[in-house]
Amino acid sequence: MGRENIFVGLEIGTSKICAVVAEGRNDGTLKVIGVGSVPSRGIRKGEIVDFETAKRCLHDAISDAEEKSDVEISEVYLGITGSHIRSFNNRGVVVLEEGREEIDEQDLEDVRTNAREVSLPMEDCILHTIIQHYYVDGQDDVLNPVGLLGKKLEADYHIVYGIRTRIQNAIRCVKELELEPSDVVINSFATAQAVLEKNHKKQGAIVIDIGGGTTDFVVYVDGAVKQSGVLAIGGDHVTNDISIGLKIPTTRAEKLKIDEGSVTLGTAFPGETILLRDETGFAGREIERESLNQIIHSRLREGLEIVKRQIETEQNMHYIGAGLFLTGGCSQVRGLSSLSSEVFELPVTMAHATPMAGVTSAFENPQFSTALGLVKYAYLVQTDRPNSGGLFRRAFQRLSGMFRT
Secondary structure, eight states, rough: GGGGGGGEEEEEEEEEEEEEEEOTTSSSEEEEEEEEEEEOOOOETTTSSSSSHHHHHHHHHHHHHHHHHTOOOOOEEEEETTTTOOEEEEEEEOOOOOOOOOOHHHHHHHHHHHHHOOOOOOOOEEEEEEEEEEEEEEEESSOOOOTOOEEEEEEEEEEEEEEHHHHHHHHHHHHTTTTTEEEEEEHOOOOOOOOOOOHHHHHHHEEEEOOSSSSEEEETTTEEEEEEESSSSOHHHHHHHHHHHHOOHHHHHHHHHHHHHHHHSSSSSOOEEEEEEOOTTTEEEEEEHHHHHHHHHHHHHHHHHHHHHHHHHHGGGGGGOOEEESSSSSGSSBBBBHHHHHHSSSSSEOOOOOOOOEEEEHHHHHGGGGHHHHHHHHHHHHTGGGGSSSSHHHHHHOTTTTTTO
């Protein structure tokens, strides 16, 4: 198979920049052939705050991926996050003109345009228009209206928007490295492509990706995206709370969180401590284990409860049959599954990308879920069969012209 079947997913995260290179194979599967990952600098809460520094990190991640995959990367599918990204649901309606009853491609474009005709702040732009359901003369469960007879076409969409300049900062950073962003995808949707099966989406599922600087979530009901959002809360905030609360350096706080931390309270022995040894510039000390766990518990519970409240405002919690899927680097904190189940009152799956051929360490690590989801999305778009009318592409359309910076 030729190298034209190469797909690259690029996630610019708060803690790391990750590029996954995958190859589409003749049997219709993807093989991961290289993963490049470097610590992030110049990124805060998922957004670029130091352009030149971030660009250097981006270059290093791409170079690492090229070396490991033996592929010269020219195009990427770019993941986007940030607390400025918001969403809503809207319905478009088109009535066919007199004397015509067969629905065609232009009607689908017109109903989508109609749904997007909403008033947004001047600085915002629509990033995605994701189809939920079509209706023809009131008939629901229509998968593809083209060719059907009817007088009125309706369609429900999940519309994602954000601040144009903040989205374009990431795009411009990619383009300055002489890379072409083939598409821009919100992280939560990309992650869902990696960790959810089709039946999970149909049954109803919540995906929560807890990264270093943000918590991204998406809600599926009856196979369609019903809700999505981004919180500016992540693992770095937990680390910062530990640093301030226990009066220790940030680097020691991060190591303590990973090596010793838990969200489960009441399991430490009375007076149980953790010894922090002397290091250059830091006098060793003992930390109460229960105090550490209380700090971690408080911050992560806060984030989970905020997500739950947002989902409850749209009354989607009653339709979640497959449960909650947790992923992202911070999802590995001990006891988070139990805490999440308690908060959401749902079964919880600690999720990573569903297995693919190739570099197994990639899909076994929840930190790579978003980047792997980006290559899965890319593959689905590129292999969307002509006789399907481009259903996947049409199901997830972005604003044309977004890449002009």
